[in-house]
Amino acid sequence: MSTLGYLGLATVATGCVAWTMTAVAKRYDAHFSAPANDVSGSDGGAAAARLPHGVSMTSIALRQGLPEIPVRMRALPLDSRGYPIPYFVARIDGKPDFRVADTEKFATCIYYKRCWICGTQLGQYKAFVIGPTSAVSRTSGEPPCHVECAKFAAQVCPFIVNPRASRRDSGMPVNKQAPAGTMFEHNPGVALVWVTRDSMAVSVRNGVIFRMGEPEQTFWYREGRLANRDEVRAALETGLPALYDLAHDEGEAAVLELDTAVARATRYFPPYSTGAAIAMPN
Template sequence: MPIADVPRPRGVDRLPVDHRGYPVPWFAAWLDEDDNEVPPGQGKPEFRVVGSDRLYRALTLARCWICGLPTARDVAFVAGPMCAINRTSAEPPSHVECADYAARVCPFLTHPKATRREANMPAGEDPPGIMLRRNPGVALVWITRRNAWRLRRTGDGGVLCDIGEPTETRWYHAGQPATRAQVDASIEEGLPELEKHVRGTNERLELARLIHRASRHLPKDSAA
């Protein structure tokens, strides 16, 4: 679906637009020609880089990660399917409508064969936790209460969001509702990376339990 045909939520509609017609998310950094960060609206937006104060403001002021406005009682995380298993996200939550919009129009999320652009990537730190750099092919909108998720410190000094118990999950493939078969295929492809970090019988059993727990929140149609 062309981006112009997807209605913009109120918060997204106030964001600046890049040369392609995509709204620039609030979290994105703006950089000059030397990759130095400049005030929003100056230079060029870099969707792959988080602005220097964005994580702090999102977490301390309860700002929507996508539009920057204060969040409501219900929030949503935009994630890959593996986050339904480990229930963690490196990104703070957004308004439900903003998260849903991002899952439907983000170029990386809506083009399953797209790869992350690493060329000319400005210097920066990788997010905490285990990052899967593959394109998962499906996008998950994990809706929960604002008081249901928690911050967790990681061993490397970063923070992750424990995304809590969902009140609803929405799954998308190429901007449209995903089938159970599409989600199952994405999980099967991503599991080997998680399994690399599993040690011993107890951890294998725990991973199996987490996979079973996640299955309750997958699309309801039967797998092919």
């Protein structure tokens, strides 16, 4: 056989191997839970960690005690306290105001599927930072994030980490369209990172909320650390009276529906040892 013949066979063999590996990867991805989709990308990776005004993040005093910053967040500027300034934060008179979410960026995150925290393109997995009762309603008042960006926020955000902080003092924006009893109205002391492949933006009377699909992973945090089952249960119980008041106003059918939703939410509680709860197929 000629040299060209051998090269042709080698090319065909390489193509077959590549096709087989791609097919196997797709089958694996379809049957196993979500990975942490925070790998470096062409938009916002470590090599692009330059701030808008040409200042490197490494030249600014990063707040001590923070966990490792996800790769995509390393391009974000820092505030005077040493915290990364999330993508959604609006600027008032040229200064970031953590209490105000930029409406244009809100729309950008929805229509262009960008991360609410780092501002780069989302993958197939979406992570929501929510309160315990949002695990019951399966709704969020804020757009989804990358998994690692969401986990970082759940461990670092002053409003989430410090249950005694008011939302105004902590610098967190208030979404008036968020469901009653969720983290967006009060701090239950526990935050949940809900990882799913499916979500949908839904128009409501005064804005938009997000319906979350079935979770593939859930990460529960309290005061910057992983929460245990008893802490999650106690936090959920603080928000249930408000939900049941609304359900009773709507009638017996609404109460029964809420009972079912609460029971379904408890399936995703962490085990008694702290860690991530991985949703297993039925």
